[in-house]
Amino acid sequence: MNGANRTATAAAQRSVRDALTGRQHRSITATVFMVFIMASTAVGLIALAVLLFTVLQDGLPYLDPVLFENGPSMDPNIAGARPAIMASILMAVVLVATALPVAIGTAVYLEEFAPKDRWWIRLIELNIQNLAAIPSIIFGILGLAFLVRGIGLGPVLLAGALILGLQMLPTVIIATREALRAVPDTVRQGGMALGATRLQVVRREVLPAAIPGIATGSILGLSRAIGETAPLLMVGAATFVSFNPGLLTQYTVLPILIYQWIRLPQEAFQGLAAAAIIVLLAILISMNGVAIWMRNRFERKW
Amino acid sequence: MIGALAVCAAISILVTIGIVIALLVPSLQFFGEVSPVEFFTSTDWAPLFKPASFGVLPLIVGTLNTTLWACLVCLPLGLATAIYLSEYAHPRARAVIKPVLEVLAGIPTVVLGYFALTFLTPLLRDLGWQVEIFNAFSAGIIIGVLLLPTVASLSEDAMKAVPSALREGSFGLGANRFQVSTRVVVPAAISGIAASFVLAISRAIGETTIVLIAAGQLPQTTMRPGSTVETMTAFIAATGAGDVPVGSISYKTIFAVGLTLFVITFVLNIFAIRMVRRFREVYE
Structure with a gap:
């Protein structure tokens, strides 16, 4: 319980310090998350592109x-x-x-x-x-x-x-x-x-x-x-x-x-x-x- | 004139009644000849052989097998796409990505089945995974790709319905975009997101053409991704397309399996519709 309290206090101190110095609150998690959702969006688009390419490649000769x-x-x-x-x-x-x-x-x-x-x-x-x-x-x-x-x-x-x-x-x-x-x-x-x-x-x-x-x-x-x-x-x-x-x-x-x-x-x-x-x-x-x-x-x- | 319009509206009710009658009457005859206990507990499905055997479990497990892979693709990727489009994307990027995803959702399923069979399965084999020519995994993954835009679009609608005051309040407290998205917007839109998930699961269970082409027609009680399976929908389509004599027990199995499929998807759909109502009530 003591440990949890200390962590919470440290987090609060950090966010107050960031706010006062105007520093943007960034974390690795946030960056990883952004990369993940952009990559996920790309999956749908890439799947469509590969699908169309495959069909054209197979079908155009016929x-x-x-x-x-x-x-x-x-x-x-x-x-x-x-x-x-x-x-x-x-x-x-x-x-x-x-x-x-x-x-x-x-x-x-x-x-x-x-x-x-x-x-x-x-x-x-x-x-x-x-x-x-x-x-x-x-x-x-x-x-x-x-x-x-x-x-x-x-x-x-x-x-x-x-x-x-x-x-x-x-x-x-x-x-x-x-x-x-x-x-x-x-x-x-x-x-x-x-x-x-x-x-x-x-x-x-x-x-x-x-x-x-x-x-x-x-x-x-x-x-x-x-x-x-x-x-x-x-x-x-x-x-x-x-x-x-x-x-x-x-x-x-x-x-x-x-x-x-x-x-x-x-x-x-x-x-x-x-x-x-x-x-x-x-x-x-x-x-x-x-x-x-x-x-x-x-x-x-x- | 208004009467004629009301008649139009009544047609949709007649369709549902027609479906229920079409499924129920032959199914009742079927269960007169085959005990429901055998139907739901036996693990042997061979209705067209002699001696015939009518355990629907292999078809249900086959359906679960393809549905699982579909969900592993469309639920996380669909939700992530929705978060990107709703919370992160520049309006100009969104204006391009959304219509392209709509095109993906509009590709006929027979085309996606072709893609699963002639592109994905050979690709998996080239990568050294000895899957069967017809396998649950390829079919499932491609169903997931088909449903990804549905999940993305419905979840994004739910997130767009979250009032911007909630976002602004949380930005004002010093949260970054990641925290606002995952701790404020997603929880606030959770019933709409859940509804999109349930609807996607229901559509994955009901998808027919892709599994018919790419997952095969061999009833097996297995969750192994590389195995050939037969889903409920594939059985119905394959048997219905063949020449089974009307009134025979094999003809009636179509309806018994159809009724099972209908009940499962009906329960899921009603569940999804109620959840969508709930998020509408909260914010509109």
């Missing part, structure tokens, strides 16, 4: 017109990704037409119209937060049980799109709600003071003002869905689809094709997988580029 023109084949020299690329694009279109309106509708209802103090509204909110964190494979099980086998839709593109749509709902809902919340209440009050109804105010004032945020969130959700693999394995995305996909036909998308190519033993297929990864990343990066551009171009400060 990135040729054949990849965009041909369908799948067991011969790596003529194997291509055309049906998969087409299906990924079609999938995105279906998601924009189905999941986005539902997600934005939910967000508008919860943010602008719902009676916030009711238990069932709080339940919906809790439910959305939980859905956002449910493993994607569970959505695959939902699709398998209800869509593919239950109502007998079979392993078609529409079934996959519906499941990805349900899975992206929470992301888009949460982002849209944040965008709506950022529109100040004075906009709503001003509109209503001029005699507009709540619905008119939301449609003509609030929604247009929130569009940049909504678009950013939508693209984020969409790009996650386009890169998703696991739930589509469950709802029967096939490997060897050589025709251009329709809504009610079998299909394969880019991530599924990449997954299947990775699993093939020949080395050339690893290269093809890397080339298809480059195509997938290019699609995702350009989508995100549009989102960032929209955010910078249209975002308003209130």
